[in-house]
Amino acid sequence: VTTTALDELLPGLAPLAYVRDPRQSFSVLGMPDHWRLIFRLPADAPRGRVTERPAVRALLEHALPSCAGRLDVADAHTYRLASYVLPDYRVGRVLFAGDAAHLTSTAGGMNMNCGLHDAVAWGRALTRIHRGEADERVLDRVASERRAVVTDKVIPRSEARTAGIGDTTALRRALDGIGRIAADPARVTDYLFTASLLDCAPRPRQPAG
Ligand SMILES: Cc1cc2nc3c(=O)[nH]c(=O)nc-3n(C[C@H](O)[C@H](O)[C@H](O)COP(=O)(O)OP(=O)(O)OC[C@H]3O[C@@H](n4cnc5c(N)ncnc54)[C@H](O)[C@@H]3O)c2cc1C
DSSP: OBOSOHHHHSTTOOSEEEEOOSSOOEEEEEOSSOEEEEEOOOTTSOHHHHTSHHHHHHHHHHHSGGGTTOOOOOOOOOOOOOOEEOSOSEETTEEOOGGGTEEOOSTTSOHHHHHHHHHHHHHHHHHHHHTTSSOTHHHHHHHHHHHHHIIIIIHHHHHHHTTTTTOHHHHHHHHHHHHHHHTOHHHHHHHHHHHTTGGGSOOSSOOOO
16 A cells, blocks of 8 residues: 555546466555555465565565655555355345355455345345245345356456466467457447446346245
8 A cells, every 4th residue: 555646646546456477466446545466476375475575665665666765655454355155145144145155266356246136136035025026035045046156157257357467478378369359339338337247236126026
């Protein structure tokens, strides 16, 4: 975390930027009062030492050499990617949603979106039961549909975001693919639609359950 105004040091820097390089990939996120840089570290990197200021500064300056000597390090944390999904989102009267039901890689930023969609789907199902429009079977259907979104959509899409990140040829192929999508407005819309999980968001009206 840096409070240095990165957009002033790097004119034209987008508020959300992904740098893909087989040697060191990272993401840059502009927050209202700070910038957050997220680096992928080797799995065996010693957890305590990598967050010490000199190590973080070295990582930053290697990634952004033109900013060397001008970056403050306000804070640093590590986290590990997780991929878990509950076998069932419903246990009797207990309904699971969000991170309580699924944890996935942060790549692509989909897990919270998916959790919000879970909450909407549960809310709609409970409303229908409350209004006498559906019976409890609707809960089992929502549980199974929402779980399938994680296993069939969120996890594969999230993993695709980091595919080939450590391999120059695979990375080139992945970036060329993104470039072809970016050059085609119709495919851009489809890409953004699926990247935002809008294709698997709960529909406004669920059929009777
Ligand atoms: C570094 C990072 C970056 C991320 N980036 C993105 C992104 O760009 N886009 C995206 O969609 N997702 C992202 N995520 C994932 C997202 O943050 C989570 O999916 C989301 O915050 C989960 O929300 P939640 O409400 O389900 O769970 P939580 O945010 O974990 O909320 C659960 C709450 O319950 C409370 N609680 C726990 N136990 C109890 C108890 N016994 N009694 C009362 N309260 C309790 C906790 O204190 C907590 O406040 C990111 C995650 C990380 C770690």
